[in-house]
Amino acid sequence: MRLFIVSVSVLLVLFLSCTTSKVVDTFSKCDYFFKRMSPVIPGILKNSVAQDGYKIIYQQYNNRNRFATLYDVKKMIPVFSAYKYTRRQEFERLRKTQWMIESQLEPSSYETNVPFTKQACKGDYHNNTQNVSAGQLFPAIHAADGETAKSTFTLTNSVPQRNNLRNGSWTRMEQQTGEIMDKYCRDQNNKTISAYVLTGALPGNNLLNDRVKIPSHMWMAFCCYNSTEGSWVSKTYWAPNTDTDQGGNKLKSLNELEKFLNETWKKEVKLFYKDCNN
Ligand SMILES: *[C@@H]1O[C@H](CO)[C@@H](O)[C@H](O)[C@H]1NC(C)=O
Ligand SMILES: *[C@@H]1O[C@H](CO)[C@@H](O)[C@H](O)[C@H]1NC(C)=O
Ligand SMILES: *[C@@H]1O[C@H](CO)[C@@H](O)[C@H](O)[C@H]1NC(C)=O
Ligand SMILES: *[C@@H]1O[C@H](CO)[C@@H](O)[C@H](O)[C@H]1NC(C)=O
Ligand SMILES: *[C@@H]1O[C@H](CO)[C@@H](O)[C@H](O)[C@H]1NC(C)=O
Ligand SMILES: *[C@@H]1O[C@H](CO)[C@@H](O)[C@H](O)[C@H]1NC(C)=O
Helix, strand or coil: CCCEEECCCCCCEEECCCCCCEEECECCCCCCCHHHCCCEECCCEECCEECCCEEEEEEEECCEEEEEEEEECCCCEEEEEEEEEECCCCCCCCCCCCEEECHHHCCHHHHHCCCCCCCCCHHHHCCCCCCEEEEECCCHHHCCCHHHHHHCCEHHHEEEEEHHHHHHHHHHHHHHHHHHHHHHEECCCCCCEEEEEEEEEEEEEEEECCCEEEEEEEEEEEEEEECCCCEEEEEEEEEECCCCCCCCCCCECHHHHHHHHHHHHCCCCECCHHHHCC
8 A cells, every 4th residue: 555645735635655554453562662562541552452443553664664653533643653762863854844644544535535534634734723733743853764754744643733832842852852862771782772752642622624633732751771770761741732832841750641641631541561660
């Protein structure tokens, strides 16, 4: 199967034969998770199986798996994207990017430009009055190489994110966690940079274009081997997705994030196997 590139205009859908993604129901031994164990989210992800209304997308680009997304096909936003953070190679900053959508989520008849029914499209974000734009969960600045950076520009990896949050604390925290992972996180041989990252969104009450849920909050967590300490550690942060940037600039513990998700989402989630303890 091939991914479609959606141009700025809703109606212009072009073919591009560069990608094959795999939409499945079960995370099997997925390398993007600590100990290859997926998170547990009651009603959404149970024993690595996506529950009704959710799909697992192995995000491929140029025939390689880049990361994975758990996608809510009714709310048309991801629950989270999972990726492994590694050493970043030098690559040119992407200037002009093309947004992709997931061709395997829709029946093939959607090639006739009908609006997608199971995912957001570029047109949903166009000229909106909600002050949002498509914010990637796996951000391009955490990508190891140029091809992986391009792979993050898929709308199944994106949520309607308030511009002020995106231009403010969220991007700063992405940069800050990148620097921290570069400094401390190594594989168990204490050689190469390595961390397991989960970035997610909580569905809010508002819709974009009468279709796509605007998240109430966004959150992020990483788990890695701290080479300085010689032990497994995790760090997290979250922010409300509001027009005035209310995100802080302090990382929190995994327990604090899980407590927050528990109370706000009303779901007792387990993000990392054994809470990121080896
Ligand atoms: C954007 O939306 C506003 C208000 O709905 C409308 O007046 C304007 O013409 C739109 N612009 C474009 C380029 O579609
Ligand atoms: C969008 O931004 C404008 C101008 O800053 C503001 O007045 C408006 O309340 C914002 N809309 C939403 C939905 O946050
Ligand atoms: C905030 O981000 C949006 C979209 O990413 C951009 O269009 C806008 O110019 C930015 N605003 C500021 C004040 O930087
Ligand atoms: C790693 O360990 C060092 C030494 O205890 C500590 O200063 C640093 O904050 C730790 N980093 C992380 C990401 O836990
Ligand atoms: C990992 O390597 C660094 C530098 O090579 C060294 O300072 C550190 O003590 C090592 N950590 C462990 C847990 O061996
Ligand atoms: C999560 O919420 C449940 C029910 O409200 C509570 O029993 C449990 O202790 C909470 N767990 C955490 C880690 O806050």
